Amino acid sequence: MKSRKYNNKEIAVFDGLFTLLKQGKNLYNIKVSEIAKAANIGKGTIYDYFDSKEEAIYMALLYYINNEMTQILKEIEKIQPFKEKIYKLFEIIEQNIEGKYSTIKTLLSAGDIETMYNIFEEDENLIDLFMDYMAKISSNIISSGEKEGNINIEHSYYYKRSAIKCILIEFASYVSHKDCYSDVTTDMAKDVAYTQLIKMLR
Amino acid sequence: MKSRKYNNKEIAVFDGLFTLLKQGKNLYNIKVSEIAKAANIGKGTIYDYFDSKEEAIYMALLYYINNEMTQILKEIEKIQPFKEKIYKLFEIIEQNIEGKYSTIKTLLSAGDIETMYNIFEEDENLIDLFMDYMAKISSNIISSGEKEGNINIEHSYYYKRSAIKCILIEFASYVSHKDCYSDVTTDMAKDVAYTQLIKMLR
Amino acid sequence: MKSRKYNNKEIAVFDGLFTLLKQGKNLYNIKVSEIAKAANIGKGTIYDYFDSKEEAIYMALLYYINNEMTQILKEIEKIQPFKEKIYKLFEIIEQNIEGKYSTIKTLLSAGDIETMYNIFEEDENLIDLFMDYMAKISSNIISSGEKEGNINIEHSYYYKRSAIKCILIEFASYVSHKDCYSDVTTDMAKDVAYTQLIKMLR
Amino acid sequence: MKSRKYNNKEIAVFDGLFTLLKQGKNLYNIKVSEIAKAANIGKGTIYDYFDSKEEAIYMALLYYINNEMTQILKEIEKIQPFKEKIYKLFEIIEQNIEGKYSTIKTLLSAGDIETMYNIFEEDENLIDLFMDYMAKISSNIISSGEKEGNINIEHSYYYKRSAIKCILIEFASYVSHKDCYSDVTTDMAKDVAYTQLIKMLR
DNA sequence: CATGAATGAGGGTTCATTCAT
DNA sequence: AATGAATGAACCCTCATTCAT
Numbered sequence: 001m002k003s004r005k006y007n008n009k010e011i012a013v014f015d016g017l018f019t020l021l022k023q024g025k026n027l028y029n030i031k032v033s034e035i036a037k038a039a040n041i042g043k044g045t046i047y048d049y050f051d052s053k054e055e056a057i058y059m060a061l062l063y064y065i066n067n068e069m070t071q072i073l074k075e076i077e078k079i080q081p082f083k084e085k086i087y088k089l090f091e092i093i094e095q096n097i098e099g100k101y102s103t104i105k106t107l108l109s110a111g112d113i114e115t116m117y118n119i120f121e122e123d124e125n126l127i128d129l130f131m132d133y134m135a136k137i138s139s140n141i142i143s144s145g146e147k148e149g150n151i152n153i154e155h156s157y158y159y160k161r162s163a164i165k166c167i168l169i170e171f172a173s174y175v176s177h178k179d180c181y182s183d184v185t186t187d188m189a190k191d192v193a194y195t196q197l198i199k200m201l202r
Numbered sequence: 203m204k205s206r207k208y209n210n211k212e213i214a215v216f217d218g219l220f221t222l223l224k225q226g227k228n229l230y231n232i233k234v235s236e237i238a239k240a241a242n243i244g245k246g247t248i249y250d251y252f253d254s255k256e257e258a259i260y261m262a263l264l265y266y267i268n269n270e271m272t273q274i275l276k277e278i279e280k281i282q283p284f285k286e287k288i289y290k291l292f293e294i295i296e297q298n299i300e301g302k303y304s305t306i307k308t309l310l311s312a313g314d315i316e317t318m319y320n321i322f323e324e325d326e327n328l329i330d331l332f333m334d335y336m337a338k339i340s341s342n343i344i345s346s347g348e349k350e351g352n353i354n355i356e357h358s359y360y361y362k363r364s365a366i367k368c369i370l371i372e373f374a375s376y377v378s379h380k381d382c383y384s385d386v387t388t389d390m391a392k393d394v395a396y397t398q399l400i401k402m403l404r
Numbered sequence: 405m406k407s408r409k410y411n412n413k414e415i416a417v418f419d420g421l422f423t424l425l426k427q428g429k430n431l432y433n434i435k436v437s438e439i440a441k442a443a444n445i446g447k448g449t450i451y452d453y454f455d456s457k458e459e460a461i462y463m464a465l466l467y468y469i470n471n472e473m474t475q476i477l478k479e480i481e482k483i484q485p486f487k488e489k490i491y492k493l494f495e496i497i498e499q500n501i502e503g504k505y506s507t508i509k510t511l512l513s514a515g516d517i518e519t520m521y522n523i524f525e526e527d528e529n530l531i532d533l534f535m536d537y538m539a540k541i542s543s544n545i546i547s548s549g550e551k552e553g554n555i556n557i558e559h560s561y562y563y564k565r566s567a568i569k570c571i572l573i574e575f576a577s578y579v580s581h582k583d584c585y586s587d588v589t590t591d592m593a594k595d596v597a598y599t600q601l602i603k604m605l606r
Numbered sequence: 607m608k609s610r611k612y613n614n615k616e617i618a619v620f621d622g623l624f625t626l627l628k629q630g631k632n633l634y635n636i637k638v639s640e641i642a643k644a645a646n647i648g649k650g651t652i653y654d655y656f657d658s659k660e661e662a663i664y665m666a667l668l669y670y671i672n673n674e675m676t677q678i679l680k681e682i683e684k685i686q687p688f689k690e691k692i693y694k695l696f697e698i699i700e701q702n703i704e705g706k707y708s709t710i711k712t713l714l715s716a717g718d719i720e721t722m723y724n725i726f727e728e729d730e731n732l733i734d735l736f737m738d739y740m741a742k743i744s745s746n747i748i749s750s751g752e753k754e755g756n757i758n759i760e761h762s763y764y765y766k767r768s769a770i771k772c773i774l775i776e777f778a779s780y781v782s783h784k785d786c787y788s789d790v791t792t793d794m795a796k797d798v799a800y801t802q803l804i805k806m807l808r
Numbered sequence: 809c810a811t812g813a814a815t816g817a818g819g820g821t822t823c824a825t826t827c828a829t
Numbered sequence: 830a831a832t833g834a835a836t837g838a839a840c841c842c843t844c845a846t847t848c849a850t
């Protein structure tokens with residue numbers, strides 16, 4: 001996963017697109033003229049840097065997710081205690097999903113996006129990028145948990161990773177559909193997820 | 203959640219759309235003319251039964267998910283043992299995701315779909331429909347597990363439901379990205395998920 | 405050279421295009437919207453009958469030249485005397501070139517047109533179509549001339565055909581650039597061309 | 607017909623354009639960026655010397671035809687015998703038309719070009735320029751023919767000029783559509799044209 | 809009731825031209 | 830003077846929707 005260098009026009013396009021997404025615009029309806037306007041550049045300029053609208057959008061998603069996941073990874077690495085790492089992730093998920101634009105939701109529909117855009121670069125696609133970061137985050141959490149004795153080291157790596165992923169998705173699902181759970185508070189949902197994680201890993 | 207009665211033209215449209223989706227067509231690129239052709243009706247006829255393309259597609263998704271979830275619920279209810287119910291669900295997930303068109307993937311991007319179509323009917327939306335069925339399936343599984351003594355009845359209903367949902371999504375995630383887990387077989391993934399569920403529920 | 409059957413929308417497009425050309429519009433600048441307007445049909449309708457603007461224009465040229473040449477051939481066949489046939493052709497050339505739109509000029513740039521449109525149908529192209537008609541017209545004139553004894557039958561067919569073509573192009577050139585020949589009247593130009601023809605064929 | 611002095615940037619543009627034309631590019635599709643690249647100058651530089659793309663192309667055509675016709679005129683003047691002059695012209699026509707880019711074809715579509723570019727300079731246009739050179743070439747040939755006694759001096763000047771032009775166009779037509787005359791060799795076509803010329807002029 | 813021919817608004821893309829460097 | 834990055838007007842083509850039959 002090479003981290004490309006982007007010039008300032010490309011980044012202007014990326015930022016313009018995310019400004020729109022954060023305003024609630026839908027990825028599937030977005031117009032080139034809107035992106036150009038949001039990026040404060042001419043419509044034609046986009047075609048000096050990208051071959052098509054689809055490519056521009058796809059590169060923007062890669063860029064944005066790359067940045068965001070790097071940021072998240074850093075934050076998790078900064079924290080030492082196992083439990084705090086998990087709760088930090090809950091917090092990040094919460095903020096992400098509650099915003100107008102959610103990277104997580106984009107990733108859930110990444111398959112659609114890739115089918116739609118017919119872009120299948122061998123070494124760069126949304127899902128692999130995301131999975132790669134998830135693996136790094138999981139590794140960090142697992143080693144921290146093992147040091148603290150929260151994790152039975154006899155479990156396979158897959159077992160441990162999926163236990164973490166599992167409760168993160170569970171919590172994400174809770175946040176996404178909060179209104180379906182009138183009797184469950186966010187803190188309760190966090191505690192439930194954490195308790196389940198501990199039970200699984202012991 | 204009223205279960206509407208659809209006439210045969212409407213069902214022809216629904217079936218036509220799913221024929222296309224199963225052929226690998228992308229939901230976001232589908233054309234009215236294609237749907238009409240696949241449904242063996244005239245293009246204009248679609249507009250006698252639906253106000254717009256978007257509505258037709260949205261109704262089709264509701265119809266299809268309704269049917270599929272009803273079917274799944276029946277299958278689960280038919281089975282008695284807790285463990286077999288869970289493994290049956292794994293099997294259903296496996297088949298669903300491996301096909302060209304996956305209801306599960308559609309549900310993951312349901313948020314996008316609803317934003318895209320700007321359809322927010324109060325009492326009928328993809329997610330509520332799905333959650334409703336999930337609740338029924340969970341209830342059935344939970345009571346079966348409680349009878350067998352697999353489940354500690356002191357856990358809250360939310361705890362129990364989310365534990366089940368959690369491992370189902372985990373397994374779905376495994377199937378979706380099998381190629382990322384070269385050293386994990388499907389049977390192993392099923393066993394890991396089941397073990398995790400039991401640990402959570404005990 | 406099959407004579408295709410065209411439906412009324414196709415003919416509307418053809419007629420619309422020629423209305424524009426006769427108004428002085430240039431073939432290379434014409435817009436789809438202009439053609440549609442001139443044809444009294446919707447812009448999209450053109451694409452129901454032709455794959456592209458280029459194809460529509462090219463088919464129109466084929467259609468128009470086919471019609472015009474058929475008409476000319478008929479007129480020439482109707483006339484008996486050799487000399488009158490030739491003078492009739494002079495008259496046709498005169499009228500054609502003096503109009504706002506000239507088929508003859510189009511044929512002179514037919515090579516350009518075909519390069520431009522990248523259309524090279526095996527059995528239908530502007531030049532072959534034109535050459536075919538020219539051969540028929542030449543044949544008719546030659547046999548008439550031979551009957552009257554104006555033509556030495558010992559000349560090769562190529563010799564006879566090219567003599568005719570030669571003075572026709574010469575006269576066309578005169579009409580096109582009349583203003584360069586201030587001291588030559590049209591009647592003089594006709595007589596010169598005819599005299600030259602007779603000298604060549606004897 | 608003043609012979610302008612062009613500076614080296616202007617000539618670079620002219621040469622660049624003809625490089626492209628000789629590579630088979632079509633005059634109607636050529637882009638400014640392509641011309642600039644072929645001329646090894648910046649796109650903006652073209653606009654320092656020409657008001658528009660159209661003007662640049664038009665000036666290039668004038669320049670090129672001027673040069674080419676000067677060259678041809680010189681070659682013809684160098685030769686003394688009437689017949690050799692004519693056959694030299696045949697040779698020039700042959701080479702010209704067989705190349706990727708043909709001045710003669712451009713001149714045939716000169717009317718289109720002038721309509722297209724909306725350039726009607728009073729004292730400088732492609733056709734007048736060409737006609738002027740043709741007049742000079744014709745004069746030279748005619749006086750040579752008269753000296754040799756090939757030409758009946760009683761014919762009008764128009765008669766003599768058009769006889770020459772006539773067989774030159776005839777031969778050009780042959781070369782352009784050689785494939786339509788499978789049974790006629792180039793040498794035969796030359797001889798036919800020359801025989802016809804002699805017959806006309808006697 | 810059913811159709812599909814016809815429509816035209818809308819949007820992606822191109823490219824001649826400009827202008828800050 | 831020379832450049833080429835940036836622009837946005839212009840235009841081809843698509844496709845959801847309509848409506849005469």
